[in-house]
Amino acid sequence: MLKNNPKLNKANPFLNWMMRAYISDITIRIRRLMDKRKDVQSLIKFLEEIKRDTIVRTRKYHVDLYRSPPFSLEDEGEKTFDYLAGKGSQEYSRDKVQKDIERAQDACETILYYTNSFVAHSSANVKLDKSRKLATFEDIRKAIKTLDQIVIKYFLLIKAANRGKSLQTDLGNDWKNIFNTPWLE
Numbered sequence: 001m002l003k004n005n006p007k008l009n010k011a012n013p014f015l016n017w018m019m020r021a022y023i024s025d026i027t028i029r030i031r032r033l034m035d036k037r038k039d040v041q042s043l044i045k046f047l048e049e050i051k052r053d054t055i056v057r058t059r060k061y062h063v064d065l066y067r068s069p070p071f072s073l074e075d076e077g078e079k080t081f082d083y084l085a086g087k088g089s090q091e092y093s094r095d096k097v098q099k100d101i102e103r104a105q106d107a108c109e110t111i112l113y114y115t116n117s118f119v120a121h122s123s124a125n126v127k128l129d130k131s132r133k134l135a136t137f138e139d140i141r142k143a144i145k146t147l148d149q150i151v152i153k154y155f156l157l158i159k160a161a162n163r164g165k166s167l168q169t170d171l172g173n174d175w176k177n178i179f180n181t182p183w184l185e
Helices: 013-033 043-052 059-064 074-085 094-119 137-159 175-179
Strands: none
Touching: 013 094, 013 137, 043 094, 043 137, 059 074, 059 137, 074 137, 094 137
16 A cells, blocks of 8 residues: 555654554564474464374375265265375375475574564664675565465365354455545544
């Protein structure tokens, strides 16, 4: 909206606050999804658990999710497992899970550095590592898209859900409506 409306005051303190709030909120959330500490539940730890689990990665486990009376959709289960694991595979391989872990880590690396250095531990003593790239809005967009794809894939694998739970907030069709009415009369 800011880019497309030259009438808006780009130096407006409220708009700057909204941008900083968005950056803080979204980068902390990404950091939380990638948290590997023992005492937290996170997406990255969930993927590590899936990699170790010898049952939920099997064709039998997945196809059994489609066997619910009075309907049995075993054929659909077979097709989705083939789609996920490869035609005829009997398990979703540990290597595939590891590749998704690495995809998530690669997509979030720049954001985690930025979050840990400037958002979560902000202080006057932060020294910028000039060899590291700072996160951009495009990096955030790509990380969210990558994490979203991974969540949807594993939701399908272990819950047989055709539409996985997206990380993207559904703002509805009319989310811009609030900007059509002046906030101050």
